[in-house]
Amino acid sequence: MKRWAWIFHRIIRQIWFRAAMISLLSVALAILAGIITPYLPYTFDVDIGQRSVGTILQIMASSMLAVTTFSLTAMVSAYSSATQLATPRATQLMVSDPTSQNALSTFLGAFVFSMVGIVGLNTSAYGHDGRIILFAATVAIIMLVVGTLLRWIGHITAFGRMADVIDRVEEAATRAMADFAAAPYLGGRAAITVPPHAVAITGSHTGYVTHVDVDALASIATTNGLSIHVEVLPGTMVHPARDLVHVEGQIDDTARAALIKAFTIERHRSFDQDPRLGLIALSEIASRALAPATNDPGTGIEVLNALLRVFLTLRAQLSNEHDDDDGRHRVYLGRPSIDDMLTDAFGPILREGGKEVEVSLRLTNTLSAMQANLPAMSEPIESWAARHAKRVRKTMEDPEDLTVFERTYARLWPTLG
Numbered sequence: 001m002k003r004w005a006w007i008f009h010r011i012i013r014q015i016w017f018r019a020a021m022i023s024l025l026s027v028a029l030a031i032l033a034g035i036i037t038p039y040l041p042y043t044f045d046v047d048i049g050q051r052s053v054g055t056i057l058q059i060m061a062s063s064m065l066a067v068t069t070f071s072l073t074a075m076v077s078a079y080s081s082a083t084q085l086a087t088p089r090a091t092q093l094m095v096s097d098p099t100s101q102n103a104l105s106t107f108l109g110a111f112v113f114s115m116v117g118i119v120g121l122n123t124s125a126y127g128h129d130g131r132i133i134l135f136a137a138t139v140a141i142i143m144l145v146v147g148t149l150l151r152w153i154g155h156i157t158a159f160g161r162m163a164d165v166i167d168r169v170e171e172a173a174t175r176a177m178a179d180f181a182a183a184p185y186l187g188g189r190a191a192i193t194v195p196p197h198a199v200a201i202t203g204s205h206t207g208y209v210t211h212v213d214v215d216a217l218a219s220i221a222t223t224n225g226l227s228i229h230v231e232v233l234p235g236t237m238v239h240p241a242r243d244l245v246h247v248e249g250q251i252d253d254t255a256r257a258a259l260i261k262a263f264t265i266e267r268h269r270s271f272d273q274d275p276r277l278g279l280i281a282l283s284e285i286a287s288r289a290l291a292p293a294t295n296d297p298g299t300g301i302e303v304l305n306a307l308l309r310v311f312l313t314l315r316a317q318l319s320n321e322h323d324d325d326d327g328r329h330r331v332y333l334g335r336p337s338i339d340d341m342l343t344d345a346f347g348p349i350l351r352e353g354g355k356e357v358e359v360s361l362r363l364t365n366t367l368s369a370m371q372a373n374l375p376a377m378s379e380p381i382e383s384w385a386a387r388h389a390k391r392v393r394k395t396m397e398d399p400e401d402l403t404v405f406e407r408t409y410a411r412l413w414p415t416l417g
Contacts (some may be wrong), residue, residue, distance in 0.1 A: 001220075002213060002215050002216070003213040003216060003262070003264065006211050006213075006264075006272065009138065009272075010272075012094070012232055013096040014095075015096075015101050015105075016093060017106065018101045018105045018373070019104060019105040019108050020104065021105070022106060022108065022109035022158075023061060023105075023108055023109050023112045024110045025109065026109040026110065026113035026141075027112060027113070027116050029113060029137055030116035030120060030134070030137070030267045031111050031116065031120075032115045033117075033120075033126065033130055033133040033137055034125045034126045034127075034130045034132070034134075041284075042219070044335070048244050048394065053117075053121060053131050053135050053138070054060050054118060054121045054133055056113050056138055056221060056400045057114045057117045057118050057121070057138060058114070060110060060111075060114045060138070060141075060142065060145075061111055061114035061115055062120065063321040064107050064108070064110045064111035064114065064145070065111050066243055067107045067149070068104065068107040068108050068111060071100075071103055071104050071107060071152065072104060072107065072256040074093075074156055075100050075104065075159075077121055077158075077160070078094060078159045078160025079091050079094055079095070079160065081161075082094055082160050082165045082237070084283045085162055085165075085288075085358070086162060086165040086166070086169075086284075086288070086289050087148075087165075087169070087281050087284040087285050087288070088403045089169070089269075089277065089280070089281040089284065090165045090168060090169050090269070090281060091267075091332045092170065092271070092283075092291050093172055093271070094159075094160065094168065097158075097159070097168075098192040098392070099151065099152070099155045100152075100155065100156075100159065102146050102148065103149075103151070103155070105387060106144060106145060106148040107145065107148070107149075108143075109143075110141050110142075110145050113137075113138075113141055114138075116136070117134055120134070121134075126269050130394055135307075148296070155364075156359045157372040158334060162285075162299060164303070165285065165313060166282070166285060166299075166303060166306055167306075169278060169281045169282050169285065169306075170278075170282065170306040170309065170310060172271040172278050172281075173275070173277075173278020173279060173281070173282060173293040173306075173310045174278075174309065174310050174313055174351070175271075176271055176272065176273070176274060176275040176277070177256075177275045177278070177310050177313040178313050179273070179275070180275040180314075180335070180336070181313060181370065183221075184335040185333045185334075185335055186212055186214045186273065186333055187215070187218075187331075188214050188217075188218070188230070188329075188331035188332060188333045189329055189331065189332050189333070190332065190333075190334075190335075191229065191230075191332045191333055191334040191335075192229075192332055193240065194246045195248060195327070198227075198245040198246035198247060199246065199247045199248075199251060200245075200246050200247050201243065201245050201246070201247060201251075201256060201259055202240055202241065202258070203238065203240065203242055203244050203260045203263065203265065204240055204260075205238070205240075205265040205374070206239045206240065206259040206265075207237070207238065207265045207266050207267050208234075208235060208236065208237055208265065208266060208267070208268065208269045208270075208373070209232050209233065209236045209238055209263055209265055210234055210264050210265070210266045210268075210269065210272070210273070210274070211231065211234060211263075211264075211272065211273055212233070212234060212262065212273065212333075213264075214231075214262075214331055214333070216233065216258065216261070216262040217230070217259065217262050217331045217357075218330060218331050220255055220259055220262070221330035221331055222330065223255075224249060224250070224251060224252075224255050225249050225250075225251060225310055225335060226247050226249040226255070226330065227247070227248040227249065227330050227332070228245050228247055228248075228259070228330060228331045228332065229245060229247070229248075229332045229352050230244070230331065230332065230333040230334070231243045231244060231245055231246065232244055232263070233274075233333065233334060233335070233336065234269075234273035234274040235273075235274035235276050235277055235336075236409040238263075238265060244259070244260065244263055245259055247259070259321075259367070263309070274353060276336055276340065276341060276344050278292070279310065279341055279344040279345040280312065280344045280345075281305065282303050282306055282307055282310070283307075283344060283345050283346070283347065283349055283350065285299065285303050285347045286299065286303035286304070286348065286349045286352070286353070286400055287348035287349060287351070289358045290349065290352035290353045290359060291301070291352060294298060297353070297356045297359050298342045299336065299361045300352075300353055300362075300364045301358060301359060303349070304349070304359070304366045305362075305366075307345050307346075307366065307375040308369055308370065310345075311345070311370050312370070312373055312374075313373065314374060314377075315373055316376065322377070330382065337380075337382075338377045339380045339383075342380055342384050343379070346363065346367075346384060346388075349363060350363070350387070350388055350391055351391075353396050353398065354388075354391045354392050354394070354395035355396055357396065357398070357401035357402075357404060360388070360396070360405050361404070361405060361408055363388055364385060364388060364405070364408060364409055364412055364413070365408075365412065367381055367384055367385045367388065368385070368412040368413065371385075376410050380411070382415075382416060385409075385412075385413050385416060386413075386416050389409050389413075392405055403416075
């Protein structure tokens with residue numbers, strides 16, 4: 001994805017964007033009711049008093065202000081609950097929730113419409129026909145608000161709860177993993193050995209790489225006759241002394257600046273191009289649930305089920321396709337290894353859940369299901385299954401629970417012993 005398209009995609013997911021757009025439409029609708037009146041080819045016979053329309057607008061304005069404040073409070077409480085009970089990494093997913101954004105934006109838009117309408121009525125900006133049009137628009141907005149409020153009531157009952165947070169993180173992880181399976185090298189070529197004469201280029205910012213514009217790198221490579229070896233992937237922590245790329249060929253200051261600009265570096269990781277962040281977030285949820293202070297193995301099992309579904313997204317063969325006609329064959333990138341992903345997903349669960357027989361059984365079943373569905377990745381999966389068994393044998397205190405685990409492990413992993 002090009003950098004400008006990625007930035008635009010992120011902007012439209014921000015809560016202020018939707019609220020601003022609906023508020024502007026509300027203002028336009030209220031103003032339009034007064035502007036189009038002289039151009040109507042007919043007049044309305046119905047008589048609606050200015051005071052009656054104003055009363056309705058005043059009621060709606062006061063009500064929408066209260067509902068907007070309540071909705072915002074409920075959303076902030078849900079964010080706080082998700083941070084404390086699940087993982088802070090889920091907050092960015094909840095902030096971009098379209099249902100809550102639509103609700104808050106609709107209520108705010110109705111309030112703004114009411115205020116503009118009241119100002120227009122008090123300044124006699126609406127004539128007889130204008131008041132009728134304003135009244136019709138008010139009725140339509142009331143119907144929209146009622147429908148939105150009903151949907152919001154149903155949504156808020158689950159918003160921010162543990163199951164809701166797990167589902168949101170799973171969906172984000174699945175999207176990132178599907179994108180990774182389709183383009184493991186972000187559209188470029190698999191990394192090769194960097195020649196000794198390649199020039200290292202570093203940036204000036206410290207933070208996480210959240211986006212790599214491979215199209216921009218390909219354009220720079222084609223224009224300047226370069227071969228570009230990308231050293232950092234989305235999710236990598238970089239600093240001024242860490243190399244971003246190595247370049248083969250002559251490069252001037254303009255091309256050097258353009259290369260650095262192709263990397264977006266921010267303070268926090270993003271789910272978009274980073275398949276490992278979703279796995280880390282799910283694992284953090286399970287780790288917190290399995291901690292002695294919480295002791296919630298059920299949540300740990302739900303997370304393991306979610307992790308299995310995320311990994312099974314890789315059942316489709318990882319694509320190595322690239323387009324030699326647009327310069328991408330000159331851009332070389334690495335990719336996250338399966339062992340790194342398994343560490344992100346199961347490392348914390350292994351540490352916290354080794355004593356819980358239910359979680360241990362589910363984990364060994366999850367790894368067995370992954371091996372059956374992902375035969376190309378069986379070696380690192382088997383390694384993790386053996387590591388898990390070794391951990392359980394050291395930490396599980398109840399002999400009967402250990403016997404149950406050993407029986408299940410011998411059945412699922414007969415070759416490991």
